[in-house]
Structure formats: C-alpha cells, structure tokens
Amino acid sequence: MTRTLPDLLIEPVVRMALAEDLGRVGDVTAQACIPEDARFSAVFSAREAGVMAGGAVVRIAIHAMDPSATVTIKVADGEAFEAGTVLVEAEADARALLAAERTALNLLGRMCGIATLTRTYVQAVAGTGARIADTRKTTPGLRALEKHAVACGGGLNHRFGLDDAILIKDNHVAVCGGAGEAVRRARDFAPHLMKVEVEVDSLAQLDEVLPERPDVVMLDNFSLADLEEAVRRVKGSAFGPVVLEASGGVNLTTVAAIAATGVDVISVGALTHSVPQLDVGLDAN
Structure with a gap:
C-alpha cells in the first residue's frame, strides 16, 4: 500500500529547514558561481539499498525554491529499492535546486533510514x-x-x-x-x-x-x-x-x-x- 502524508503537514518543517540553511542572504555560493538564468537537471540516487520514505519532502523543498520546477518521484513511499536506484528526478532553476539540495537530502536520508530499519524489524x-x-x-x-x-x-x-x-x-x-x-x-x-x-x-x-x-x-x-x-x-x-x-x-x-x-x-x-x-x-x- 502506498503511504501518503498531506503536504500541509510537510511544508512547515521543510520551510523551517530551508530558512535555517539559507541564513540571512541565501546561498552565496550559488549566487557567486551560477548564472542567474541557468537550469539544472539532477537525480536523487540511493547509494545503498533501502525502503523509500520522503518523496513528497523532496518535491516540496524544491518547489519552495522554484515553483516552476519539474519533480518526478520514481519510487513510491513504502517501496524497497536497491543501491543505485534513482528515487526522484528534478529539473529546476539551478540556484534554487542547489539551495534546496541539503534540506531535501537531510530529510530524505533520515526518513529512508527510519523506513529501512523499521522494515528490518518487521521482517x-x-x-x-x-x-x-x-x-x-x-x-x-x-x-x-x-x-x-x-x-x-x-x-x-x-x-x-x-x-x-x-x-x-x-x-x-x-x-x-x-x-x-x-x-x-x-x-x-x-x-x-x-x-x-x-x-x-x-x-x-x-x-x-x-x-x-x-x-x-x-x-x-x-x-x-x-x-x-x-x-x-x-x-x-x-x-x-x-x-x-x-x-x-x-x-x-x-x-x-x-x-x-x-x-x-x-x-x-x-x-x-x-x-x-x-x-x-x-x-x-
């Protein structure tokens, strides 16, 4: 069964985490190095096998920085995956995607870790x-x-x-x-x-x-x-x-x-x- 969590419950957590990371003036590295109109296509990939949880968190984090971004969740929450699996695909404003990267990875990695450990206990x-x-x-x-x-x-x-x-x-x-x-x-x-x-x-x-x-x-x-x-x-x-x-x-x-x-x-x-x-x-x- 595919698990879902309402966006309304996710958004405050993601926005708080983004605000913590952006600090007072935003991502100065991206501002310094990346052209303002650059686009970036990237994938969130698993480095090890596990169980998916948090696809919506990635989507919301990226859309908070770039509402026009395209985000495609490739593995549904609750599904198992192998190392190397692409979990989420994204195409967005480059500065926005790079600014959202760490928040999305932190939350996705933690949630997948919890889901994976839980599955081990259940088994x-x-x-x-x-x-x-x-x-x-x-x-x-x-x-x-x-x-x-x-x-x-x-x-x-x-x-x-x-x-x-x-x-x-x-x-x-x-x-x-x-x-x-x-x-x-x-x-x-x-x-x-x-x-x-x-x-x-x-x-x-x-x-x-x-x-x-x-x-x-x-x-x-x-x-x-x-x-x-x-x-x-x-x-x-x-x-x-x-x-x-x-x-x-x-x-x-x-x-x-x-x-x-x-x-x-x-x-x-x-x-x-x-x-x-x-x-x-x-x-x-």
Whole structure:
C-alpha cells in the first residue's frame, strides 16, 4: 500500500529547514558561481539499498525554491529499492535546486533510514503475529515525518502526542498511588473512543490492573519467561480482550525471541532515536 502524508503537514518543517540553511542572504555560493538564468537537471540516487520514505519532502523543498520546477518521484513511499536506484528526478532553476539540495537530502536520508530499519524489524518478527510499533522518542519538530517513515517501513504508529490516548506510566502510578487506581481514574475520564494503556513492571502489577480492564498493557522490561507468563494470564482471564505490548531492551538481537512469547505489539524507540541515515545523493542528470 502506498503511504501518503498531506503536504500541509510537510511544508512547515521543510520551510523551517530551508530558512535555517539559507541564513540571512541565501546561498552565496550559488549566487557567486551560477548564472542567474541557468537550469539544472539532477537525480536523487540511493547509494545503498533501502525502503523509500520522503518523496513528497523532496518535491516540496524544491518547489519552495522554484515553483516552476519539474519533480518526478520514481519510487513510491513504502517501496524497497536497491543501491543505485534513482528515487526522484528534478529539473529546476539551478540556484534554487542547489539551495534546496541539503534540506531535501537531510530529510530524505533520515526518513529512508527510519523506513529501512523499521522494515528490518518487521521482517525479524514475520510469522509470529507480533507487530512493530514506534514511540514518542522522535526528533522535536519531525514527529509527523518520522512516524510516516515508520509506517512506510511496515510499522505501527504509537501515540502521536499526549492528547490522542491515555498512557499511564510509572511516574503517573507513583503520583496516583497505584496502577489499578490510575486505570480506574482513566476509565472514568476517557471518552468512548479513547484507549487506555497502562505500563506495568511486574506480574503482580499486571494482576492488579487487569480487573480494571485497560485496553492495552505495556509490559516494561519483562524477562522472556515473564512475558510468556503474562500472555498466559491474559489469554486465560475473563478481563479481555487486552492488547499486550512489550517494551524495553528491544533490539534486532532480542526482538524475535520477544515476539515468540505471544505478545501482540513490540514498541521500539530505536526506530526513531537511534536510526542511521540512509546514504542518498544528488547527481547531475
């Protein structure tokens, strides 16, 4: 399925990044070296294999500098590509395209890196029934783009912010006076379309919250044996359905074993906070 993100959500991020790069007087190198009426035809090419995310970002960055530019996205978001693949073709005012180059490459490389890493995690748990999800550990200002990239890689999006679901974590429990009490209060507060999730760090805490019927229970830093026991207790209880989410200590070495315990979702902060940039370059066409 082709993934799309509305231009309205992309444009403020791109314009802010362009403004940061242009500084006070614009691209002085291009002004000094490039004739005012010069045109430039170029391609954004992958230096390594990966998964596409961010074609629209490139288009918007170039059009912000040259509204008459021609930009053709050759690989749709969510599609895999090999090293050497042309991802985007562009023809524009030369000064404008060169001024947009670094912003476009920075965002495209980051988004493709996230999508590619996400796809690797998704493939690692294939056949288990577990789904890979992101977290709110995103780069400030880039959350919409980064979560879009996770979706392009086949992952699930967790909360987008503090306002779209209730997630009771350890510090909420500490202030509230107990996990069960926190869930009871959340149930009283939440409208009918809002999910309630609670984080627990032990099987005893799991037993405490289940009678309060949370929609999701996050099993934080559980051992594999305790994850299996948690799945057994929830599947055999009268308090379902409850989605079980494993979190903490997840990496590509551990994720398959975590998925094999029977949990429904595995949240991975590394998808956005520790992702390597995918190598993408701009070459003359």
